[in-house]
Amino acid sequence: MSRATQTALVRDDRTVYEAVAGTAVGLSGVAFAVGLAALLGVIAIDDPVAGFALSVVFGAVLLALGAAVVGFGVASRFGYVDAAPQPSAGIVAAAAFTGIWFAVGATVSGAVGLGTGGRLGVGTVLGGIAFATTALSREDIGATVPGGAVAGLCGLFLVTGVVGPGWERALAGYNATLFGDTVVPVVVLFASLVTGWSAAKAYGGFGARGRNVGAYVLIYLVVCSILTVLVGLVAFVTVNGLTGLFNGFGVGGAGLVSWPFLTNGAGLLADIPGVFPALVGTVWLVIGAVLFAVPTGVGAAVFLSEYAEQGRFTGAVEVATNGLWSTPSIVFGLFGAAFLIPRFGNQKSLIAGMFTLGFMLLPLVLITSREAILAVPDEYRDASAALGVSKWQTIRSVVLPAAIPGVTTGVILGVGRIAGETAPILLTMGGGVLPARSAAPDVLGGFQLSASPPFVSNPALLEATSALPYQLYALITAGLSGNIQNPQEYAWGLALTLLLVVLVFYAIGIATRYYFRQKLHQ
Amino acid sequence: MSQTDTAETSTNRTDGQQVSTTAGETAEETRPVWTSYEAGGETKLAVRDIDVHYGDDHALKGVSMDIPEQSVTALIGPSGCGKSTFLRCLNRMNDRIRAASVDGAVELDGEDIYQDGVDLVELRKRVGMVFQSPNPFPKSIRENVSYGPRKHGDIETGLLARLTGRAEPQREETLVEQSLERAALWEEVNDRLDDNALGLSGGQQQRLCIARCLAVDPEVILMDEPASALDPIATSKIEDLIKDLAQDYTVVVVTHSMQQAARVSDQTAVFLTGGELVEYDDTEKIFENPESQRVEDYISGKFG
């Protein structure tokens, strides 16, 4: 228990070493981003940069990064810098580098024409060397040299043009060919990840701190990528869909705004085709599902959390609820087709869609309501009981009001999810590809009483009806004919409308949550 | 009354440790002398040999005591000794804990509250409770106070009632005012009765809970460490209130502060770890000259 090394409490101000390592991390990040842009085709790998093709510049950067990373390791190993490396880079890094070098060996030797045996041999040798380097030497060498070498090798291929624009290679037996256009960016992405991680470790001075920095760099990169994808997706749909959505949009006139895309059908006679019937269909669909699932789900949640004694019954309900939550939507569709359709006039109908989506919404509502009710502090129940108030009164006047924020949020998010579902209504609700305005269901006006059973009927509920997600699917497959002048524009406009409808639900749901949370905290 | 003031040792404590050794040893041999202690006044609640189990855990062991009307009875003891459990026996709030089972009898005005057919709702109207941490409902102050009477149908406020003219807003006003007055809160909140009760300070919230309890017009008020979550100023307000309430109500209060027990109560029951009632006597007697060595140790801060 001796205080072996009393390291300084305060780390010195930024050293040159740290500055260089930091720069290497940054450069790797830039390389990663540019590589991503090249992969997505924003830029081409033969675009000239300062007189060289981009792929050559990539190569030079990777070479430099590789060299720098190796340099960090060596500098630390020979004690030129203040670092705290551990005796080994660890089993995870060792396994990763072994795999990488095995792959490098097998690929490159395959490219020079070795057979399977030879490739395995070369791969194994290189993998073994990588393993030995990573696992058996000190962390500063183990975490840098294999990585730097990979990056350097990649850089070398790119700089020399061995791999570059115009390069191609057929994958025998895979019916696919790799081209420089995709391989170069992928190689850059991969190599910059490796150098970024190694340089981050060097920046942190290896050891526990270095690992911390290295891992954080990777995680930040992951999260940024996810967010980029998210923003990219939404932006992509928005950019493509705006023209369609706002086709003929105007302010003023008879109504305050005229928004033909949302208020017109796609009948032949519409001057600007719109998605009104599908929009109305979606609205009714959601209303129907909510009317069925919300009371049922909340009621069940009340029973489960307030009345039922924990036992086999509640256990079974819980398993069933979670099971339903994860049941694939297409299975709900099959169920609706097999169970509901024969009971609602034997054809695809709005009401069959409503119930199918209602069944899907039910577990979502039940789970969130139950959580919300369980989150109501027991103190409220005790306080109410101690005032001599009966159980049901307590539930009604204390528990449910206090649970409303959670229930509301859950319901809105659940509705957002089912509003975008296609598979179940594909099998149960159908509807036209380009329904005219008159195809919009008129549910309220459709009720009819009759003297014979079933006494009440509503043709609007019993007809196949279109909804936004289904219409989008139908457009993709069956396509446009007739009067749509610019089919792509219409389809993207529809996709954007659907996205907006769903995202609005989500935004409201999330905002509700914030609102109630703020209110609780004030 | 026979056991009161029988202690032969000096009533002036000079050095707790020494005194207790002598006094305690004798007391320990002739143990439950105190069980026959009879407080002054009519007995409101008579606890008869109550045992409480939580599953296999024996939390209260054969406790009996008489709680007199219109006085403050304090329950003290180290953490986990069963004070709260005992308190919850008095209005059957233990029924709400699944694991708990209660044996024995508690008589409220001579009627056993554990016999079959007891209406819990009725019982809890008569035996009110205030909890350790203030727990107002997330409603307006007014609604908090009138919650009990409304639910019991004493006050009607609904749309129907208003339509049929049964609503008595004036009566509600009066009740709310009286209860808040009684809980010494009216002054502070009369201009914002419609504000959310969660906006009040801790001490105010606790007094609101007391007002809420008073609005139901109970006979007994049980309080479980009502001031433990409060700052000293709020605490002293609550303590004043407790003393005040004893004029009309029977108050039973659990506290973890011996000083508080000494300040507010008429008689004190000391529970010790294991769920035993070790001593029950006039508060003065308990703090000056307890019978039992263990109580002496506990009060002098030897443990706990």
Place this chain on the structure above:
Amino acid sequence: MSQTDTAETSTNRTDGQQVSTTAGETAEETRPVWTSYEAGGETKLAVRDIDVHYGDDHALKGVSMDIPEQSVTALIGPSGCGKSTFLRCLNRMNDRIRAASVDGAVELDGEDIYQDGVDLVELRKRVGMVFQSPNPFPKSIRENVSYGPRKHGDIETGLLARLTGRAEPQREETLVEQSLERAALWEEVNDRLDDNALGLSGGQQQRLCIARCLAVDPEVILMDEPASALDPIATSKIEDLIKDLAQDYTVVVVTHSMQQAARVSDQTAVFLTGGELVEYDDTEKIFENPESQRVEDYISGKFG
């Protein structure tokens, strides 16, 4: 040292209330006499005018004190007065509370731990901490103890280390044994080092947490109410351990029990509501004859 033992009233308390009134009033006028108190021994931690805010809430107000090496310093005070906050300042665990902001300086062996570039990992290796409720990791007893050294690379146990012969199982054994011995736990657990630590009793878990802390070989050990969740027997074991640890380490312990502070500490700091350090002095002095009226009141149980 000037303020120690200057009280003119008798060291034998006969009636707290009366004594404090006289002693307190004088002290209250000439207030922060104690700030110049210098405990014996080298100063290990020098706290300089620390202010802590939680958002708008001013939780600690300009606290300064010197904590001497190889002794036990107790922090007492009513709930919410900032004891835990103060303790967390000493190893910068407050950094983990998002709302908290700390101003001022704390010097560990003369080096300010709040200056830029301080390596928190290094700091916390030197200033260990034991929490209020025992929090062993859900791993085996052995792994709990060797966790710190492993993470710091002092002990290697992984597959690779074993392959390359760098693993030193013997060293780990020794370290685990020593630490557990030191925490007075070895006897009880030496035959089940590979059992899950969550299977231990509360008191054993807390001692395991102390052992875990000792294995890192810190210089200072901070303890936040280390015995509050424990029964009396476990508590007394922990108290013995604390006194014992002071031979090698600097121990700072927060406690809610004045008796505990009196029993284990060399010097005591009293915080009162509002986040002020009201008095800091030798423990004996604080309990027998405090300078401040408020401390007197607090100690004699007038509130809290």
Place this chain on the structure above:
Amino acid sequence: SGTSDNSGGGGDGGDGGDGGSGNEDSSNTIDSGSSGPTTVTAEGSSTVYPISNKGSSYWNSNSPASDGEYWGSNDETSVPGWDQIETDQNIADYFGSLYGFEPTGERSNPPFATRVALSHSGTGCEAVRDGLVDIGNSSGPITAELDISEEERDENYVDHVVGRDGQPVFVSQAIYDAGVEQLTGEQIRGIYQGEITNWSEVGGPDQEIYVVGRAEGSGTDTSFRLNMLGDADAPMDVDTRFGQNQQVQQVLQDNDNAIGYMALAFSGSGIQAIAIDFEGTVFRPDPDAENTIFDSEYPLNRDLHMYTRINEETPEGTDMREAAFLNMFLTDFGQQVFVEDVNYITLPTSDIEAEREKLPDQV
């Protein structure tokens, strides 16, 4: 002039909207529980859908004769086949009155409404069999769709052929440009049965053939197997199957080595219809050629059916509502606007006459 109307009212009607005519059938007054004739409903094949749906839209619009765009004449354009009609009634009023329905005289309020749903041929046939709809749209014969005998068909259904679909075979533009402008029926069979897998085998570039088929068991699939491969159950070996036309068109555009077949209506840029040599006769996609894919002799042509059901109430199989609606398609006007304009093949006059024979007498 008619073909420019391909994109319907949206194309030229957008700006020329006179008095809200462009603001399509904004009626929700149609058949909301009133006691008049009930809506004529149709369901089924996506191939027949464009025809019946366009007809339905025109019907529901009930445009007045002065409209000049959808109905009637004005100075600028002339509705095809108008000379045979020459009425001043609204469109649905006119066709309805031929079968005795009261004209309403209101735009967007036809004597009865029509509604067309889209699914598959089989579904349409089942729906009409089960009495769920009045008209079952099918691109394949109902005998194949429902697996019934011809006697059964004749007993229970009336087959109204309203147009003809020429399923041209398309290839990607690149293949066409590389010289594959014509294939023999045998070659196509080879391609679709996996015997020919490279374009070089049929005179194209050295590229794999990407063979696009249609959803297994769909009407299009069945008729292709029957007409091209010789048997409705003939085995097929394709690279991808899509249910409906749009997806086929899209992948033919997106890939440069694809072959597929789909409704003529979906031809567009990036794909080319090729000529097919059937036992010496070359059918060309060019309407001016000697033999064209629009000819009824073209093996991939198929009739587009709208089936009605024979039952106790309508022993003739077609009641007055259905007749009024179907009759609209069997005029020069209907053939031109609803069939040719959506890129299908119109029926020869003799066939139109035969089809009209199946309808009840006009009043």
Place this chain on the structure above:
Amino acid sequence: MSLTTRKNDWRASIERRLTRTREFVDDTDPEALVVVLASMGSLLASFVGFLLASPWTAVPLGAFLIVTGYGWARHQALVARAVTFAMTTVTLVTLGLIVVFIFAESIPAFQYEAASVFGVSVPGLGMFTQARWDAVSEPVRYSLLPMIHGTVMVTAIATLVAAPLGVAAALFIAEIAPPQVRELVKPGIEILAGIPSIVYGFIGFTVINPWASGAFALNGGSTYLFVGMVVGLMALPTVVSVAEDALTSVPDVMKNGSLALGATDWQSMTSITLPAAFSGVSAAVLLGVGRAIGETMAATVMLAGIPRISEPLVNVFYGYETLTSLIARGYGSANGVHESALFAAGVVLFVTVLCLSIGSQYIEARMRRRLGGVE
């Protein structure tokens, strides 16, 4: 012996229940009891009516509404309890109905594809022992193997995307992100969950497939690789939110304990938080896998729709068919045994995902017990 005791237990519990019921009946206002019985009876009758597709269902349903409405006004507490109980059974009933109806519809296909083992004919076995699916030309066979292969491919790729990224993002949100960033990232990822799958499918079909076709010189653009990646993106939010819940449910004191020993944040995460939350995180991955298996629309519009097994087996540059896309694509144009075979695919899907769900629930329950200190 144990049998008799169990029998006694059983009898005792029935007796207990009977006494309790009797007490309850004795204690309750008889009118209330009648009302509740009538209400529940009519509800049951309407359910049975609906099951039998009877046009008279409206009658008991109306009766239920009237009786319950009356009961609500007069005996609210009891009626509420009964009605909420009925609502609770809905989930069980739904699950039961799904099982019954999907299985019932799939029976013809299972019978058609019966194969015999040791002379015993096992229905449905043929679906898993040969690889041919052809619903049209002879011999007509309905093997599910090609679709199972496709589902496995897509799910595997999706998991490779969703699991590491999801866990990393969950770690970020739960442990690393500063509060302001978290408040941004968390809803962002939730919104990702909201993007309808058909929108992914639309982008996949119109943008990704053509791109992939060109970028890899594929024969057609359908690939398991990109379908898997898209599906992984869709499963990601499920993994993130469940894993994040698991991570945040690890008591902070444990992490503080590690930090106070001078461990770095990363060390505390990998050595304390992640192992402690391991069950929850694996449950999250399982649920993500379930989502990926059940994802329909993107697969349907992006895949080629050919029931064929790719060669070599792991060739990600082919994209043929999954169980879900088989159903979505085929339903409608299929009939007879062909349609029944689609239900059989549904059965396989349903059973698989249900097993995953139950598995993840079991794991989570274990975690809760462990954190509760029982194990």
